[in-house]
Structure formats: C-alpha cells, structure tokens
Amino acid sequence: MIKKWAILSLLLCGYFSFAQEYVPKNDGVKTNTSNYTAFTNAKIYVTANQVIENGTLLIKDGKVVSSGNNVTIPKNTVVVDISGKTIYPSFIDIYSDFGVKKPSSTPGNRRNPQYDAGREGYYWNDHIRPDQNAVDHFKFDSKKAEALRKAGFGVVTSHIDDGIIQGTGVLVTLAANGNDATRLLDQKVGQFSSTSKSRTSRQAYPTSLMGTMALLRQVNHDADWYAKGNIKEKDRALEAYIANKNLVQFFDAGKKVNALRFDKLGDQFGIQYVFVGGGDEYELIKDIKNTNAKFVLPINFPVAYDMEDPLLAQSVSLEDLKAWNQSPANPKILAENNITFALTTHKLKDAKQLMPNLLKAIKYGLDKTTALQALTSVPASIIGKSKELGHLKSGAYANFLITSGDIFDKETTIYENWITGIKDQLTDMNTTDLRGNYTFNLDNTDYQLEITGDIEKLKSKVKTETKAYDGKISFDKNWMQLTFATQDTTKKEFFRVVSHVTNTNTLNGKVYYPNGNETTFFATKQNKEDKKGSKKDKKNKKTDAPKIYPVTYPNMAYGTENLPKQETLLFKNVTVWTNEKDGIIKNTDVLIKNGKIAKIGINLSASNATVIDGTGKHLTAGIIDEHSHIATESVNEAGHNSTAEVTIEDVIDAEDVDIYRNLAGGVTSIQILHGSANPIGGRSAIIKLKWGEKADNLVYTNSPKFIKFALGENVKQSNWGDNAKTRFPQTRMGVEQVFTDYFQRAKEYDALKKSGKPYRKDLELETIAEILNKERFISCHSYVQSEINMLMKVCEAFGFNVNTFTHILEGYKVADKMVQHGAGGSTFSDWWAYKYEVNDAIPFNAPIMHNAGVLVAINSDDAEMSRRLNQEAAKSVKYGDISEEDAWKFVTLNPAKLLHIDNRVGSIKVGKDADVVLWTDNPLSIYAKAEKTIIEGAVYFDLKRDAELREAIKKEKNELTMLMLDAKNKGLKTKPIEKKEKELLHCDSIDHQHIH
Amino acid sequence: MRKLNILILALLISVISFAQQTPGDKQSQAITIEGATAHIGNGQVIENSLIIFENGKLTFVGSANTKIARKGNVITASGKHVYPGFIAPNSTLGLVEVDAVRASDDEDEVGAMNPHIRSLIAYNTESKIVESMRPNGVLMAQITPRGGRISGTSSVVQLDAWNWEDAVIKEDDAIHLNWPRNYSRGRWWLGEPNVLKENKNYSKEVEELSNYFAQSKAYNANKTSPKDLPFEALHGLIDGSKKLFVHVDYEKGITDAVNFAKTQNVKYLVIVGGYEANNVSDLLKQHNVPVLLQRVHSRPNGDDHDYDLPYKLATQLVNSGVLVGLENAGDMERMNTRNLPFLAGTTVAHGLTKAQALSLITLNTAKILGVDDSVGSLEVGKDATLFISEGDALDMRTNKLDKAFIQGRDVSLETHQTELYKRYSNKYKKQ
DSSP states (O other), rough: OOOOOOOOHHHHOOOOOOOOSSSOOOSSSSOOOOEEEEEEEEEEEEESSEEEEEEEEEEETEEEEESSSSSOOOOSEEEEEEETOEEEEOOEEEEEEEEEEOOOOOOOOTTTTTTSOOSSSOOOSSTBBBOBBHHHHOOOOHHHHHHHTTTTTEEOOOOOOOEEEEEEEEEOOSSSOOHHHHHHHEEEEEEEEEEOOOOOOOOOOOOOOHHHHHHHHHHHHHHHHTTTTOOOOOOOOHHHHGGGGGEEEEEEOHHHHHHHHHHHHHHHHTTTOOEEEESOOOGGHHHHHHTTOOOEEEEOOOOOOOOOOOHHTTTTTTHHHHHHHHHHGHHHHHHTTOEEEEEEEETTGGGGGGHHHHHHHTTOOOOOHHHHHHHHHHHHHHOTTTTTSSSOOOSSSSOOESSOOTTTTTTOOOEEEETTTTESSSSSSTTOOOOOEEEEETTTTTEEEEEEEEETTEEEEEEOOSSSEEEEEEEETEEEEEEESSOGGGOOOOEEEEEOOOOOOOOEEEEEEETSOOEEEEEEEEEEEHHHHHHHHHHHHHHHOOOOOOOSSSSSSOOBSOOOOOEEEEEEEEEESSSSSEEEEEEEEOOOTTEEEEEEEOOOOOOOOEEETTTTOOHHHEEEEEEEEEEOOBBBBBBSSBOOOOOOGGBBHHHHHHHHHHTTTTEEEEEOOOSSSSSSSEEEEEEOOTTTTOHHHHOOOOOOOOOOOOOSSTTTTTTTTTTTTSSSSOOHHHHHHHHHHHHHHHHHHHHHHHHHHHOOOOHHHHHHHHHHHTTEEEEOOSSSSHHHHHHHHHHHTTTTTOOOEEEEETTGGGGHHHHHHEEEEEOOSSSSSSSSGGGGGTTTTHHHHHTTOOOOEEEESSGGGGGGGGHHHHHHHHHHHHHHHHHHHHTEEEEHTTOTTTTTTSOTTTTSOOEEESSOOOTTTTTEEEEEEEEEEEEEEEHHHHHHHHHHHHHHHHHHHHHHHHHTTTOOOOEEEEOOOOOOOTEEEEEEEOOO | OOHHHHHHHHHHHHHHTTOOOOOOOOOOEEEEEEEEEEEEEOOOESSSSSEEEEEEEEEEETTTOOOOOOOEEEEOOOTTTTEOOOOEEOOOOOTBBTTTOOOBBBBBSSSSSSSBBBSGOOOOTOOHHHTGGGGGGGEEEEEEBBBBBBBEEEEEESOOOHHHHHEEEEEEEEEEEEEOOOEEOOGGGOOOOEEEEETTHHHHHHHHHHHHHHHHHHHHSOOOSSSOHHHHHHHHHHHHHSEEEEEEEEEHHHHHHHHHHHHHSSSSSSEETTGGGGHHHHHHHHHTOOOEEEOOSOOOSSSSTTTTHHHHHHHHHHHOOOEEEOOOOOOOOHHHHGGGGHHHHHHHHOOHHHHHHHHTTHHHHHHTTTTTTTTSSSTTBBBOOOOEEESTSTTTTTEEEEEETTEEEEEOOOOOOHOOOOOOHHHHHHO
C-alpha cells in the first residue's frame, strides 16, 4: 500500500519529491529530482501590483527560480506553454483551524461550580493556555485541504480556537501529496487570543467580558513578574506566554468595539494585536484606523431576511437591515482608509463561499488589487513570511494558481493549484471551452443551443422560437453528446447528437432520430458581436454600484449622521429649578454658551443665540441616575467573591438604545454600576449620555473613581439555586470576613508597594488599596440594617468611610448611624417585596433618611424606571411630604454630590456644565415630558427632532425592506426573520444568563 | 406630658406593627362628603359636589348646591377630590408574597389546561402587599392565576376583608388563556443564536386549543360521567357566566384570538396585553372586544419603536373607539400595583384627558370585568367604594388619601409600611 502511494505521488507530483536525503530507500533506486519546470507565455501576477504579460515562471525544488519576460530556461527544463492563461500567487489564510480539532467541552457538573483551576503547574486560570501549540494537535485533513485548494489556497495558519489565550499557530501547506515533513513550514506562527473561555474547563472566572479583560491584564503583569524570576513555582503557561511574546499576536475581536477595547488594552503592555474583525468596522472607521492595527477579515456578509410576511418582518430592526445593506462595503471602506487587512475563510461555512462573497465586496467597491493583496502579500507579511510567501519572485515558494483569466471574474476557472511545486489539477486546462450560444437547423426548424455552466460540468438548453426543451450535454476528450426531447413532448422521444469537436466555432456531427435514422448535425457558434449589445447592458448594470445607506452614529434607529454640536442657547421666561439658594425662580432667562451655563437673569440677550421660549415650561439640571445598568455589555463578574480588578469602563455599550430613551426622560448622567454578584464588585463607569459618541467619549474626564460593593442575599447567593452553596460567603457573617480579609491584604500590599521593595502588581489589591487611600469611593448595594452597620464599622476600622449605600432599603432604620459615619443613601422610591430581605423596605425611606440628615438620592437600577426618575422623585412628596425643591434634588444635585461631580453638574449655576432639561410642565408632575435634553450645550434629545427621526426610520426601513424583497425575487438566499431582544439588565444579571 | 403621649403612641405602634390592618366595620350610619371635586369615572367631573352613601351604597351624587338634607356623618372636603376606587385587573395580589421565597408563591399551577383552577381560594387577604394598595386608592382587583396555556379562573375582589369569601365582588369572573406565541427563543444553551424566531408550532398550538374547546363543547352538550372538571369550568365561556381573557400582544395573535372566540361561541372576549392592539382596532371595535392594556410604564419592544409607544398606546386605542382598561402584569407586579393611578396619569401626558385616563382604571375596567353594575363609578346605586384625596390622585405629588371607603366601610389607610414610617420617624424625633 505504501509502495503504491509512493508511486502515485511520484507520478502526480511528477517533477520532484521532497523526501529528505537521508531517508533510506527500499522500493527502487534514487531518482533524479533536479529538473526545472517553466510556464511560458503566461500573464503572471508576480505580486498584486507587478504583472507581467507573456512572461515565464521558472520553478525548481518547490521554489520560484525566477519570473519575468527574460527568463533563461536551462536545458533540463520541462516547458509548459500556457499562453492565454494567468498565474497568480496562491492564497493564504492565516486564521484557520485546519487540521486542528476543537477540544470537546468538559461534561458539566452543575452541582459544583468550579472556582479553582483544574490544571496543575500552569496559571491559576484554566482559560489562559499559551502553552498550547497547534502543531501538537495537527493532523492533515485531506478533505478540507482539497476544498481549500479548490478555493485557491496554498498555505494556512492553523490554531487551537479554544480559550482566552490559545497558544501558538502552525503554518502548513495544503499540498495534495507529501507528508507533514514537507507540509510544515513553521511550527510556531503567532499567538492567538479570544474573548471566549476554554471548553476544556468549567472554571467560573471570568464570567464576563470585563473579567476577561482584567484577566488578560493580570496575566501580562504576572508574566513580567515571572520573567524577572520572582515566582518560585513552575508555571508552564506563563513560561510559554513569555516565550511567545515576540510572535505576532492575533486577537479574535469579532466586532468593532472589541477591537477598540483590546487595542487599548494591548497598548498598556506594548502589544499590537492583529485583530480578527467582525465585518462592522466601517461603522467606527476612524477609531478603527486609529488603532493602527492590521485586520484579518472574515468575509461573511449578512444574508437578507425573508420579508414576505409583513407581520413578522416588522420585527427586523433597522440596525439589522442596514447591516445587510452596508456590510459588503466594509472591505472597501477599510481599504479606502488605508487599513491593512487580510481575508480569511473563518466564519464561512466552507471555502467555496469565499469567492462569491469577495466578488460581492468588489461589486461594492473593493478594488481587485487590494483584494488580491489581502489573500497573498498581506497575510504573508502579517506572519512575517514576506520573503517566501504571497508572491512569485525568485526564492518564494512555488505556490501559484493557473487560471483561465482574471481571478475575480465569475467566469474564470482555476485550472491548477501548485503548492511548493506540487501540482493539483483542478480542471484540465486543455479542456475545450464549449460554452456559448449555437444555432442549428433540424427538419427545417431553427434551434438555439445554449451551453453554460462550469467548463467541465456543462449545462445545456435547446430552444426554438416558441419552445424550450430539456437538454443533457456531456463533453469529454473532445467528444460531445447532447440529448434533447423531440417537439412532441408527450411521446418521450429524444434526439441524440454526437460530435467530435475540433473547432468551437462549429459543431459537426450526427443526429440520431428516435427511430434510429440519422442525419448530419451542424451548429454554428453565434458571433460575440451578436451578443455585444446584451453584454453591454449587463456591464452597465454591473457598474451600477448598489445603493448604500449612510452610516449613522450609532448605526441604528435614532442615530444621526452628524453628532449634535454645542450651541448658544437662550431660554426666555422659563421657570428655573436652580437647586441653588435661589430655589425655583419664575420668568427667568438662562443663557448657555460654550457648553456652560453662562448667565441666569432677567431680560438677557445674546447675539447669535438660538432663543427658546420657555413660557409655561420648566428648566432644570439634567437627571443623574446613581445606579444604572444600561449602556453596558457586562454587569457582573461573578467568578470570584471579589472582582475589584474589573471595570465597567472597559465594556460600555454606547449603542444601547436605552441611552436615547433615558435622554427622552431627561437623564443626562449615569453611574453604570457593577452588579451585586459578589461582596466586592467591579469599578463603575460614570458617563454622560452623549448618544452617538463612542464609549470612551461618554466617560467623565478625570472621572471620580467608584467601586461597587454588595451585601445581603445576592452576594451570599441566596437566590442562585440549591447548587450554589460552595462559594464563600454563604452568610452575612462571612460577608464581614470577606471585607476584613481584603482590606487587610490590600493594606499590606500597599505598605509593601510604598516601601519601594519589589512587589507583584495585583490589579485587585491595587484597586482596594485606592479605597483605603480614599482615592476610590464605595457605592454599596445594601438592604438590611445589620449589614449596613457592619460595613460602616469595618470601614471605620480601616480608617475610611462608605461613600454611598445604594438601594439602602433599611437605611431609615440606621439613618442616625449613617449621618454619623458620613454615608449617603441612594434608594428606590417604592420597591419592595421581591426578596425576603426587602420585607421592611418602605417608600418613606428616602424622606426619613433625608429628614435625619442623610444625603439622599433616588435611583433606578432599571432601564425602564430610569426614564421616569422625575416621577420617582415626586413619590417622596407623596410619601414623606418632602418639599418639591428637595425632592427634585434627589435625582439631580444629590446624586451629583454622591458621585463627586457636583462641581460640574447637578444644578443650574453659572459656570457649571450646561446639562439641562426643558420640561413641558412641573418636572415632578406625572404630566411632564422632557422637551429638550441638553448636554454641554448640545441638544441630544428634542421632541421635534424625535418626530422627524421616527419618520426617517420608517422610510428607511420600508426602502430596505423593498430591497430585501427584491433580493429574494432575484433568487438570492434569505433567512427566516429573527427578533433580537435586549435583555433588561439588573444588579443580578450575568453575561448570557440571568439569575433571579 | 407630651413626652409621655409620644411614649404611649410608640408603645401602641410597636405592639400592632406586625399585625395586618383590621378590616373596616360595616357602614352603620350614612356618610356625606361635601365640597369636593367628584371625579365620577364616566368622564364627568362635578366641582363642589355632594356625595351621600348609606348601607354601603351611593344614594346621592350631585352638586353641593343641591338643596337636600345632608345625612349622617358629614365630611367637609372642599378643595379635595373624590374618586371611585381604582380597580387592578389581571393581578396576582395575594397569590405571592415575596417573589424570591418559593413557599410564598401560589400563582402558577402545574399543567397546561387549567380552567378549573380558581385563584380566589388562594387569595390572601392578610397580605402585606394588599394592604399597601389602599393608601394609593387601589381598592379592588381581579385576582388572576398565571402560567400554562389556560392558567385558570380569576375572581374580582375588594381589598379590605377578613377572608377571601368576604372579599368577593364577582366570583369566577373569567378564564385566562395565554395565546400561543408567534416567536420562540433559540436554545442558546445548545449553541443556537439567542434570538427570537418564528414559532413553527404556532398553528399546531392553536389547533390544540380548538380541539380542546371542541371536546369541551361535546362534553357539555351531553354531560356523562366521569365528570371532567376542566370541561365543566370551560362551559361558563359559552353560557356567558365567565369571560375569556386572552393574554396576547401581537397583531396576528389578537386577530386569531378574536376569530377563535367567535368560532368557539365564546360570549365575552377580552384581550389582555395588546401591545399591537392598535393595529387591529377596527376588528376589535367590530366585535366589541375590549383591551386591558399592558403596563404603561414599560420599555418599547424594539429598538426602532417610539420611545413613548407604551405611554401612548392607550390614547391610540381610546381614540379609535376601543374600550380600554389598564393592567400592570410584569416584573414585581404586585408591589407595583399601587402605582396603577400613575400609569393612568402618564397616558394624560401622552394624549388623553384626565377624565378619560381615570376611566381606564375605574369604569372601563369595571365594564371589562363585568362588575360595572356595582362598582367603577360614583353613581347612585353602586357600591360606596371610593376615596378622598387631597389632590389629583393620578399624579403622585398630590395622590394623598385622607379617607377611603369600601362598600361604605371606612377602611384603614395604615399599612406595615406606615407603621414602620411612624416608628422610625419617632426614633429620630426623640433623639
């Protein structure tokens, strides 16, 4: 068997084999392999830019000897004349899992959540696997290799797509013959990372994207510390990570915002990732460009939805409709912005889909040179193999394609795919191309014969002027057979034609009648000129670039092409709720200029100001929500009982429509808090709701630092089900010890750090030390009085205060102690009865705390309630007879004070940020609506503009729906309607799942 | 002396603070409320009104300028407002006490077809949540089971009673059916996309319902033993003793439900939820199908929807002539039921008049539940279930109740929460 293989491979590769010199040979004599092969008279793409007409490509021993017009051909050369054909460097896919199986997932044991690593002698987290090497798992997959060769690929980089850090990749050829000894070009190419955990481990941490980011940072710090020899134990993962440092670093971002996030993270450690894109990069193209990162782009565009049922179709969002319309232009837009990218078959069902999708991208404006580079020189250069891969200059691997013409033409055939000098014939290039339209006459009837299809797999249609007949054609070794039905279709009788084709302009042969009689057959190919007219039409049609709808910020409903700009605004005769000693003043003017409150007074005027009549209306500071979970991709990192290392700032979702809806409720600033899955949660993001801006631009400049703590049922996992009983703490008693433990460790850590001695940088303890040093403030989720008092006592013992108790439902029971301690309270207006610990929650909580001297805010913790916080504040008027002025401060000035941003926002005072809301009525009234919501002098919400946007959304949706329907009518593939529903995130929400 | 009084008061409070409020005594003498603005519930408002009730029933509602004798205890309420008690339909009040405590949860029985399941007997009149309704003017509710395809049978109660039997306004008023969904969620835990896709079993599920109703019809036409409890219960839909409440939000489902009810000879159909009811308002009008509209304070169902869509749905439906009431099922629905007046208030900011909005939680709801002969408005002959508020009761700033009466009984406006309020306010006053 082996023998047969060897012979076969010899025969197939023909010219040389790669057997190492020292391999003993027992099946014959050693053969001479020093011949050259030359391909002459070809159009050669030496690179995408360097094209030679009528050139010669000379190869030997799997490499290019030379290519050009004046190539000297040695005597011992096999010369192949391929005039009229084109040679391209074969394609390279550097993001593949070819030949490397994804590990199967560990069977779940839901009863015992796993908190510790399962591997010994590696990093403390199983999802960090830089020690994996794809080469150790590589097994050549002939079937997949064949498919890739057919699609034009010559080499691929493969990796283990499993884990957050996944280890190194392997560079292999897809050559049909040979073995791993010849196919392995490089055993360690690049290190790969992703946002997904390993399937091989059920270790809980990280449960969130922000946890993943924090973990990656800690790994880098630890690797540094390890490299300096400070860790005595063996850590094979860190060792591998250190060893892999100089390899190119791939990161599977999968979407634009992750590329931005991980680029920033990489910058912190001097890592420039190559990102695997998500196809949506065009939506934030400037920021993507600013990463200076190279991209590997999957080329899978969204399929149209089947919009035929209008009742179902209305569920498809404008965002998805636009993505379908715009995404094919993504490669073009990247190219226009000089962003370097390679293409990959990653995310394609099979390699066959590459070319049709790429042709689509070209139709949407991607130029062919860039497309070819993205498949050849760019991937080669990304993996540092520019010398030997991606082109056909002397010294390169002899990896090339022979095609019938332009590779980016639908009609083009790839004849041969040569890889390291080993030929794989995909289509016989000597095959006569029969395709075309012919006419013939039979029994005084004029027939038309249309031959289409693949060059080796022809399709035929026989037509008269009035009828079309089924025809079957086969063509092999210049013999054509054609069968078609007779005119009387009821009889099931057929004509059979046989022709030996010597010249494709005429088909000569015989026709056999159903009765066995025969006559001559003579068909003439129609002139190209006859078809020219129609072809021209086609061409014109082709150049009609598809209509692309403009990108908006964000690129969805209620996004706008141009972001709101700062304006000079003059409100006249308005009732102003100053939140300052002036109280509520009627018939007053307020001037906003340069993003600030410029003047408050009577009869103000300002040149160039837009005057807004405020008669009968109310102007207030924007609402501030101390406790929000909108605009974030993660809420909880629940993998550990303390996760001070994670930060919501990492995962802000600037495209959450709830930002817009909050603006419509008069909200201008929010604190996005980590959830309450653990006693020490993550850090907050304090943001302004500048709808349309990217995430980083929402965060307050010099933002005060906050962290979420939590007490009670959530942190002791009371409502996580009967299986969650192993994580410490499970009681309120344990909660106290968690805090004491971490504070003590952070204190010791900080002391070491300040001593100037070397120390291991620990992101979690760094953060907690900030709290001890009063640089970071705690907002603590809290319910019952015992635990509230406990935390105050623990913090006092460590010499600092709790800044805010949030929820604080029994705050009214310990308001005196809170005042004494100096803690504020941010509470719900009237929530209770959802958990055992809220039995004693009362709507009088805010008033009692306020009356006792606590700084009180009312918050939402809910994307629905947050847009009605004015109503929630008003409930304090009902329940506790709080004055309207004070009640209003509960949702404006007081949360500003609690968040330490009251120097900028929270009241209408000259010099403060112009974050204001114009209300149609008393803002505490149920009958009030926000008419304009303004942040730093820019109008982010306006009732009138909202009405216009609605019309625009409706129009755009309808137009795109028609385009999708048209796509279906044209026979394009569609998929069933999907409805996407964003989860409503609360304190207890976990990425991809919900815990009640 | 003053200190002593406070002490006694504090002692008294601490003694009663863990017991629920005692139901009001039967009305023993006539009560007259004079001078208030009376919000009748049917669209009418009477400034400077005169309201008299005796033996639990309203005997006079009119202008204070009317020259008739004031009877019994006269309450002067100038500058104040009188409203009929608010009605919370499709409610689970008294069926669950604390969401997270399983032992306190009685809202959802095992099984898909449970028309025979009756909410009334599980309704806990002593619930601390129920008593917290009254200070906001919510004085009646339709206690409704949840879950399954047919959840069970609801009853209408008033919210101040010793036990469920005393609480009844209308026993077994309606059967609740959760209409098959048009979308089902991908099984994301098996790697399917976590999105909603068309429910491929929709037709099958509707067919199952049709079969079930056909079987019931056949059974009830010739009752043979053994007795079938669910079919017996279902018969009330055909003879009109019970209404069919179909819980459904989307256009196709509403249309199918209307046709289903017609085909199955269901006498009274009510749509509950109705997010897309506005799209089929003509059909609803044509068949006299009212809508109990989903919680006004909710987020739009889609990113593209108007931010205020849930706020203005009521306006759209009312303007197209459909009979509309408000319900508030959803997250934390029981404790949230006390905000029912503010759901109505919000509809005013989005298009309705205050009187129209009031009807959404009073007379309209009473009509929809089939109890408008006795409650829902301040009209002579009806129950004296009403309250006096210091101001506009649909606005939380001014929703401050002085007094509330249920069937003429002067009911307590104290709750577990007000007791705690007083206890702890006093704690700090003493400091």
